[in-house]
Amino acid sequence: MRIAVCVKHSVDETELKLDPSGRPQLAGAAGKMSTFDKNAVEEGLRLKAAHTGEVVIFMVGTPASKKTLKEALAMGADRGALVLADPLAVDSLRTADMLAAAIRKGGPFDVVLCSEGSSDTYSGQVPPMLGELLGVPYAGYARKVVVNGQTARIERSLEDSVEILDVPVPFAASVVSEINEPRYPTLIQIMQAGKKPVEEMDGEELAPPGAYRQASVVSMSAQPSTRKHVMIEGSPDEAAAKLVDALMKEGVLSK
């Protein structure tokens, strides 16, 4: 079984720094493998363990983001493909275009896996777009994937329901974090993975943009995220009423 897994080198939201005007400093920001992508890699490795075959990692990123590719290889993937483009400068459909072209080039694949969304922008668009562009059946938000010959049984986890689907192979799917517990690659394993083959290709060459006009970010702003430390005084009833008022103003009380 040949399995393609797509990963993203995301901006690390914990380490995000703001400039004095409240804009996030994205140039040179710390990055990491998108949290749920580890679940996708793990699921690919599990399918490989159950069916033999190979796991190939696909990533749209800059050379600086190779760290993430290496980490996925250290988890046990066999090869990698790095599509060179700035993930913050291309929108979801362009990203999906590039990934689809790279997957076609490296294909055929029986299974294409992504996670439900990246931990930095979490738009969740690339996986279904990829399914569409590859022209294969697509199942999103999988919490269980079992491949039996030419059909896969997939459990989709929706907001308040679970759908069980029979999906013909080849297919594409996105996974949710509850599907598995990703393995931790040790530092030495990551160093060893540096020897695994990684093919690099240029995103624009691979998938020319044509007349497409992509969605873009106009501006970004953030509030410094320190705690307010407001101590509310008064009798229990007074304090409770003040707290409820404050929480209403914060907009965090669900109705």
Added chain:
Amino acid sequence: MNHVVWAYSENEGVSNEVASAATDIVKGSPGEVVVVEIAQPRAGIRAPGGRLLLKGPSSADSPGVVAEALYRAAKELQPAAVLVGATRNGRETASRLAAKLRVGCMSEIYNLSSDGQSLLGERNVFAGKVVAKVTCALPAVATVKVGSYPRMESAPGGTRELDVGGVDSPIRVASREKKAVGAVDLKSAKVIVSAGRGVKKKEDLAMLEDLAREMHGALGCSRPLSSDLGWLPEEHHIGLTGVSVKPDLYLAVGISGQLQHTAGMKDSKVVASINTDKDAPMFQASDYGIVGDLYQVVPALRRALSAHG
């Protein structure tokens, strides 16, 4: 380009929210809002600008099928924008539609507007720490953040039918089941009331359970209550050795605030705590603090909440 904005969601309530969002976009322009439905009209749908009923597909639930039906209709009727409710199915529908149409797609947007040339909106990125203003040239697709618009309440307008032809899906749905209710899902809870060692006995947790329910939230706890005392099952345990959560509101009741606990809730949006000890470290990790006996403050809080309705 006409200024027709389509609103769609497979969820009735969300559909009415999306209709409100679409109304915001066309405000002050000659545009109109059309609510799209697949196969069957639904009774609770509010569509003052009228509805478009797409005939052909037999199943209305599968995002792949819905995306194809919308695509065929959009090819024919050329709407300026298609807005879809950002449910899990809705995200898939919108993304696949955008890929088919080869137009831009924005995700989980609120504060939508349009200048006639492009769609504008805001979305939360970087784990909610940053608000991004985003834009996309029309025609465009966008998903609307659930809960960010009030539900449209005005009466439905007329219905137009369009036959888009049969849509086959290679995927067979073997079953659909509701998720078990009452299952502890701290990870997706918007409000968490969390109990600590300040709670004197197991029976008193009922009071906090009630508070959590009244706040439409879930009940969590610090390690001593689950791991040491066994008052609550382990899945309620928030902290380094339990689950990590990121609710909008985290209300810590009688929790001293050791890192063992705070490491699991540090990414909460707003934190409020109640503790008898004014020096409790939990206050350092809080936005709002009340120094007081939880046995007095929690009932007071419940009264204050019910007073607000």
Added chain:
Amino acid sequence: MAGLDPAYAAVYTFTVASVVLVAYAVFRHSRLSSTSIGPGRLAGLAKDEARRFTTGDPVFLMHLSIALGVGLSIANSLLDPVIEYAPLLRTLILIFSVPLAVGLAAAFVWRVQVFIKSKRVEKELRSSDSFTSASTLLQGILILAIGLTTSELVLLWLPSLVLVGGTVGVARNLLVAAYYSRPSVNLIGYFDRPVSALKTPFSLGDVMAGKIEPEQVHVGVGKISEFDASQKLSYDSCVEIGACEAACPATASGRPLSPRVLVRKVSLLSRTAGGEQADPLTAVGEDELWSCTSCGACVASCPVSVKHLDLIYDLRRSLVARGKLDKEKSAMLENLAQYQNPYGFKSSTRGNWAEGLGIDTLAKNPRAEYLYWVGCLSSFDQRAQRIARALSKILKQAGVSFAILGPEEMCIGDPARRLGEEGRYQELAYQNIEKLNSYGVKKIIATCPHCYNALRNEYPEFGGRYEVVYHTQLISDLIRDGRVRVPADRIRKITVTLHDACYASRYNNIFDEPRRALDASVSEVREMGRRKEKTFCCGAGGSNYWYKVPQQRSIAGIRTDEAAKTGAKEIATECPFCLSMLDDATKVMNTGMEVKDVAEMVAECLA
């Protein structure tokens, strides 16, 4: 004296032969394991035994009685033909035999009691039948050897039964040759290897320098044959004395670990057919390995110097390399990789606790005399930050010149190393050392014993050599030198008990200084039974702070019980992790006791 009696001659010949056999067995095992047992080692051992003798520990005295009893009876049996010509020597032997026989008799009773307990532990651990019978056999032999030696000492007083005594001696010598030559070699070879010693499986520096390829690095033990000779000797030296099991906090809390059973299982596996190729993890459970808090009580208490911790670390490394980590453990390691702290806090906020306190960073004041190494818990935990503030207050009052690294500090790496992720540990160590050396740091103060232990005992191997002082030592010295003065009227009238941290006391022999600091700041200090180098763990060490293990009761709960029994109102700690664990436990158990660091107790008395 039987003179030329042929029976006597035969027994004596067998005696000499059996003693030669013992000597040969010892020699053979020292060769096989490349263990040095020369006169220098023996002299060192004698000196160490003499030191331990003065501590008066009953279990140690019993074991000393066994060793000396065996030695005395062997000496006597060899000298027997000529002893009548040296009546003074004979008298001396007889005099010595009395306390030794008493010690041996006590050891016999104690052994039987240990045997009964050990069977209970095996039942709880659901040990296999084959293990239980092998264990029963070995413990039976130990009891028999003690019995034989005791009777031999008694028989010394009955010259008419010399042939019986001689025969008993031969039988015992055969048992010693077969079962106790390895432990003897192990004891002579490794009695002075400190609890803190840890085998470094590879050097990341060599990998980074290109001296070895990453593929050549082998971490963990996948086959018995991968243990080095000294490790094999160590595990085969276990004769089920049971001291480790009695001292182990994991066993006491009903976790699925007994250090005795663990070591013996591995030793027994190695002796099965094809045992050299066997995977130790087929005999050892994951939770068994994660149950260990690395407190070192097993190693410190073993009378024959078995090093259980080496085994645990090697097998944990195997689990890590095989990706067998649950999400709490992998989250901790991922946090270390991404944020250089094990909690996932933004790394640049590490020094925020010091804001507004007028504490310099080394970047601002590179000439500070001391670097205060704060550690992750005291940097990020709101409660433990008070320890850092208290120490800073004391240092400022005493006029000590110090600075912190602030955002430049990283985790010392101990949680990664104890969990079995050696690479991540060494990466942090090399980065920290590079930083420290770039500032030319000479002296370091630590408030976390895990940081202290790594800085003092482990970093030198990677090129970081500093004068490291523990905060309780420095505080005690400052009080002694009058640089910190606690006015008599500010000494708090309260009874406290001190909980020694394993990594300060057992690992690094720091236990008098915190007591001196407490004596200067509170009116009464009451001691718990298990204290100083015999302290009982809080349950957080060995990375246990970051995960859960099945257990019947908490280790911190057991310790809090001990503290409460002293009648003390407050527990003094000297480690932020101990503080956290005991603070939770006192709340769970409603003891009403407060838990504070020694530094906080001293700082409270200062104006």
